[in-house]
Amino acid sequence: MPDAYQDCLDYLYSRLNYEREGMPKGLADLRLGRMRRLMARLGDPQQGLRIVHVAGTKGKGSTAVMMAAALTASGVSTGLYTSPHLNRLEERYLIDGRPVPPDALVALVDEVRGVVDEMEADERCSRRFGATFFEITTAAALLHFARRQVGAVVLEVGMGGRLDSTNVVRPLVSIVTSIALDHTRQLGDTLGAIAGEKAGVFKRGTPAVSGVQEREPREAIRRVARQRRCLLREIDVDFRYEDFQPVPPLERPTPGRAVVRTWRTDWGMLDVPLLGPHQAHNMTVALAGLDCLAEADASLAVERSAVVRGFAGLEWPARVEVMGARPWLVVDGAHNVASAIALADALRINFPKVPRTLVFGTTREKDVEGQLRALLPLFETRIATRYVHNPRAVMPEEVAETAEAIDGRPMIIAPDPEEALATARKLTGAEGLICVTGSLFLAAEVRAIVLGRRPTSAVGPASA
Structure with missing residues (x-):
C-alpha cells in the first residue's frame, strides 16, 4: 500500500x-x-x-x-x-x-x-x-x-x-x-x-x-x-x-x-x-x-x-488555529492583505494581551508590504522565514528588508520553519504568544513540525 x-x-x-x-x-x-x-x-x-x-x-x-x-x-x-x-x-x-x-x-x-x-x-x-x-x-x-x-x-x-x-x-x-x-x-x-x-x-x-x-x-x-x-x-x-x-x-x-x-x-x-x-x-x-x-x-x-x-468543538486547521499553550502558538494561513487584517483583528480582540512573536513567510506575487503593515504593529519580536517544500517562497532576507522599510525595526532571519519555530520558542516567554502566518505553505510546514508528521510531497495551495 x-x-x-x-x-x-x-x-x-x-x-x-x-x-x-x-x-x-x-x-x-x-x-x-x-x-x-x-x-x-x-x-x-x-x-x-x-x-x-x-x-x-x-x-x-x-x-x-x-x-x-x-x-x-x-x-x-x-x-x-x-x-x-x-x-x-x-x-x-x-x-x-x-x-x-x-x-x-x-x-x-x-x-x-x-x-x-x-x-x-x-x-x-x-x-x-x-x-x-x-x-x-x-x-x-x-x-x-x-x-x-x-x-x-x-x-x-x-x-x-x-x-x-x-x-x-x-x-x-x-x-x-x-x-x-x-x-x-x-x-x-x-x-x-x-x-x-x-x-x-x-x-x-x-x-x-x-x-x-x-x-x-x-x-x-x-x-x-x-x-x-x-x-x-x-x-x-x-x-x-x-x-x-x-x-x-x-x-x-x-x-x-x-x-x-x-x-x-x-x-x-x-x-x-x-x-x-x-x-x-x-x-x-x-x-x-x-x-x-x-x-x-x-x-x-x-x-x-x-x-x-x-x-460545538468545530476545528478548521490553519485558520487562527491554536496549537499550543505556554506560550500560545497560533498558526494561520493568511495569504493576502484582507486575511492579514482579519488575523490582526482576531489577535487584538480574541486573545490575551501578552508579549507576541511573529513568524512570517510568504509567497511571490503577494502584497508582502500590505501583509506586514497589517501585522507588524502587534508584535514585539519578528522573525522572517520561508517554507521549503515549494519553490514560490519569498526569501526571508527580502521579507526582513520590506519590514525594516516599514517601521525601521529589524527582523530576525531564520532559513526554514523548524529554525524559525525554535527561535520563536526560545525568545517568547511562557506567558506570551507566537503567531505563524503569511502563507498556507508555511502553515502546513509548521503544522507538520508541531504534529510530528511529514507532509505529502509537493504540497502546495493555490492561494497560499
Whole structure:
C-alpha cells in the first residue's frame, strides 16, 4: 500500500499544478471544456448530488466547513471538498468530518487516471497539456461523494469561480462569501471585476447567497444574478447579524457570539465556532446558506439545535488555529492583505494581551508590504522565514528588508520553519504568544513540525 499511495501522489504531482507552480497570468489558459469532457467520461457523477457551491475571496472555507458540520449534525451524510490540503491529500475529501481512507483515495485516483489517459490518447494531448492536478482531484471528489451516496455536498471553489474546475456542477445553492483584491492578474484589478468572476458560479434559476457588503462588488453580483434570474439573498438586506466580542481582560483565546436573523429564521444568539471577529460574518453567511438550502430542498432543513451541536468543538486547521499553550502558538494561513487584517483583528480582540512573536513567510506575487503593515504593529519580536517544500517562497532576507522599510525595526532571519519555530520558542516567554502566518505553505510546514508528521510531497495551495 505505501508504494501504491506514493505512486498516486507522484502521478498527481506530475500533472500541471497551479497550486505549486502559480496560476497562469490570465484567464485565457483556463477552460471548463476539458473538465466537462472528463466528467462525462466518468458518467457525470455530479449530476446526482445535492450541492452547495461556495466561492469568495476569503471566508469560503470557513463558511463551507460550518455548513457541512451543521448538515452532518442534522443527520444528513455530508461530503465536504476543500482546497488546499495542509499535510495530507486526504484532507480535501471529508464525509461527516472524516477524510477518505488512503486506500480508497488511491483507488479513486487510479480510476480517474485511467479515464484521463484514454481521453488524452483520443485527443492526442500530452500529459503536460492535459488534465491538471486540480481537475483530477476535483473529479475524484465528485466521484467519491456519488459512490458513497452522500445526502449533500458542500463544494469549495478553488480560485475565482466562473472558470474554476468545480464549476461543472449544478448546485441547489450558490454562495459568494466576500470580495477583496487577490489573484488580480487572473480575476481583474477591481472589486467589481473580481466579483463578476466569483459570481460566475451562479446558475440560471438557482438561488444564491451573497455576503458581500461593499457597493461596487455588490452591484456586480446583483447584475450577474439578474442576468441568470437567480433569487439573490444579500447580507444587510435579507439577513443580518449583530456580533458580541469577548470582554477583556482575557486569560485564554476566546471566540465571540452573534445574534443572526434571516428572512426565514431567527437563529438567536449563537457561539461563533471559530476565532476572529470575521467569523461572525462567515457564520451568518453559512446560516443564510442553510436557510436557502432548506427552501430548495425541505429534506435538507437544519434546526437550530443541530447547528449548535455541529458548531460545538468545530476545528478548521490553519485558520487562527491554536496549537499550543505556554506560550500560545497560533498558526494561520493568511495569504493576502484582507486575511492579514482579519488575523490582526482576531489577535487584538480574541486573545490575551501578552508579549507576541511573529513568524512570517510568504509567497511571490503577494502584497508582502500590505501583509506586514497589517501585522507588524502587534508584535514585539519578528522573525522572517520561508517554507521549503515549494519553490514560490519569498526569501526571508527580502521579507526582513520590506519590514525594516516599514517601521525601521529589524527582523530576525531564520532559513526554514523548524529554525524559525525554535527561535520563536526560545525568545517568547511562557506567558506570551507566537503567531505563524503569511502563507498556507508555511502553515502546513509548521503544522507538520508541531504534529510530528511529514507532509505529502509537493504540497502546495493555490492561494497560499
